[in-house]
Amino acid sequence: MDVFSSSILEIPNKTGYWLVRADGGKYYEDFFLNNFIAVSDNEITFDLIKEYNNGSLVGIAIDHYKDLYSRMYTPKWSSQQIAHAASRTQKFISEMKINDLILVPSKNSKDFLIGIITSDVFEITEEEITSKVEVNYAINPFLKRRKVHWLKEVSRREISEKLYWILSAHQTIFNLEENKENINQLLAPVYIQDGVVMEQ
Numbered sequence: 001m002d003v004f005s006s007s008i009l010e011i012p013n014k015t016g017y018w019l020v021r022a023d024g025g026k027y028y029e030d031f032f033l034n035n036f037i038a039v040s041d042n043e044i045t046f047d048l049i050k051e052y053n054n055g056s057l058v059g060i061a062i063d064h065y066k067d068l069y070s071r072m073y074t075p076k077w078s079s080q081q082i083a084h085a086a087s088r089t090q091k092f093i094s095e096m097k098i099n100d101l102i103l104v105p106s107k108n109s110k111d112f113l114i115g116i117i118t119s120d121v122f123e124i125t126e127e128e129i130t131s132k133v134e135v136n137y138a139i140n141p142f143l144k145r146r147k148v149h150w151l152k153e154v155s156r157r158e159i160s161e162k163l164y165w166i167l168s169a170h171q172t173i174f175n176l177e178e179n180k181e182n183i184n185q186l187l188a189p190v191y192i193q194d195g196v197v198m199e200q
Contacts, residue, residue: 009188016100017176017183018091019166022140025107029137032113032150037102038142039092039172041085043072046123046144049093057093057121065090084171091173092144093121101183102148103176109167112154114186119147154186 020037022028031037044065046057052068053060065086073082096117104113123143132139160182166174176183184193 009184011184011187011193012099013193014099015180015193016095016097017103017180018096018100019103019105019169019174019176021172022104022106025105025109026138027140028104028106028111028113030140031104031148032153033137035115035150036140036145036147037104037117038140038145039088040142041069041089042126042141042143044068044089060090060094062086062090088172089144091175092146095175096121096146103166103183105166110156112156112159112186113150114152114154114183115148115150117146118149121146151187158186160185 022031022037023040027038049057049060049065049068052064066082069077069082069086069089070079073085077085098117098120100117102113102115102117104115106112122145124145126143129139129141129143163179163182166176180193
């Protein structure tokens with residue numbers, strides 16, 4: 001996303017908007033310092049997903065993920081837990097795309113990172129995590145990831161009251177498309193989207 005191509009910020013029309021939690025803010029620093037976001041359930045590997053879909057990660061329906069999670073976690077998980085986890089993974093792998101905007105809350109939602117997805121989904125190995133040198137922040141253990149270029153960090157007081165509902169929502173990942181104007185205004189007071197100049 002070439003967001004600085006002119007004096008006025010121009011946001012591509014097809015930009016997606018997502019909130020991605022860092023496990024209650026636990027992995028906020030790791031996300032920030034190492035430029036990525038990640039999703040849990042390491043047991044649901046790319047190889048396992050591809051086995052269900054003729055060797056591809058593309059075009060997988062939510063029912064596919066529900067069936068996969070059900071086989072893996074029943075009876076340990078409830079049907080509601082399985083549905084939520086399946087939706088989370090499906091969004092991360094199939095719905096998010098390069099150049100989408102990401103909002104990540106810190107612990108207690110005191111601050112928020114805003115960034116742009118810069119890679120397709122990929123999977124690292126557990127060895128890549130365990131081989132990390134000792135650091136003074138919590139290391140994210142999740143293997144399914146996307147690279148992110150962080151644009152800025154904003155404080156809670158800077159976000160619109162119309163976004164306060166996300167503070168109490170519990171899903172790990174959800175679509176913020178309906179709130180895109182409130183996200184855009186965190187990036188610039190004046191911007192262009194859909195061929196229209198918008199301002200606060």
